[in-house]
Amino acid sequence: MTPIDPALTEPLRNPQTVLAAMDFAGVAVFAATGALAAAREKHDVVTFAFFAAITGVGGGTLRDLLLGLPVFWVQDWRYVAVCLLAAVAIWLAGQRDWRFRALLWLDAIGLGAYGVMGAAKAEAAGATPLICIVMGTLTACFGGVVRDILAGQPSILLRREIIVSAAIAAATLYMALRFLQTPIWPAAIASALVGFLLRAGALKWGWSLPGFPSRN
Numbered sequence: 001m002t003p004i005d006p007a008l009t010e011p012l013r014n015p016q017t018v019l020a021a022m023d024f025a026g027v028a029v030f031a032a033t034g035a036l037a038a039a040r041e042k043h044d045v046v047t048f049a050f051f052a053a054i055t056g057v058g059g060g061t062l063r064d065l066l067l068g069l070p071v072f073w074v075q076d077w078r079y080v081a082v083c084l085l086a087a088v089a090i091w092l093a094g095q096r097d098w099r100f101r102a103l104l105w106l107d108a109i110g111l112g113a114y115g116v117m118g119a120a121k122a123e124a125a126g127a128t129p130l131i132c133i134v135m136g137t138l139t140a141c142f143g144g145v146v147r148d149i150l151a152g153q154p155s156i157l158l159r160r161e162i163i164v165s166a167a168i169a170a171a172t173l174y175m176a177l178r179f180l181q182t183p184i185w186p187a188a189i190a191s192a193l194v195g196f197l198l199r200a201g202a203l204k205w206g207w208s209l210p211g212f213p214s215r216n
Helices: 006-013 015-040 045-067 078-093 099-124 129-151 164-179 184-205
Strands: none
Touching: 015 045, 015 078, 015 099, 015 129, 045 078, 045 099, 045 129, 099 129, 099 164, 099 184, 129 164, 164 184
């Protein structure tokens, strides 16, 4: 059996390659949710692009600013290009009955993936585990908060169903696995999957956290 050339597998073992792959995937998914929100309100193509961009890069922008890092999309034009491509794809798809459901499920994927991505980038920057979890949560949720405000929809922060909690769970599990010396790829995939499944359960079965109890 011919051995695999180590040069072919080296990128998969490189944390920077993993972070870049996760970053582009998260931006694409969240940009699509922004464009879908614009579609629901029947906006024009320019607003599609704006919603896609602000949702796609919003959380990562806040993360980088708080960590004192160069803002990722300013350093690499491909992130904005991904957002614009997502907006064009949603526009060309036209009117579809599945559009709103697609927004919810793409949001679920993004919460898990970007919760891990934010924590991983903070970890690479040398932040403490707790700050990594906070950065993961902000990365996953802030773009959606801005999207909902612009679209005139209730903010995800004001919903009792599991949304923000899914991002917190994904970031926390990722940091726990990394503390246990789990390689970055398995830790990232497992943690993102857990975040997605929590949000999927909320969509499918209405899972929610208990509210503050009243006297009655």
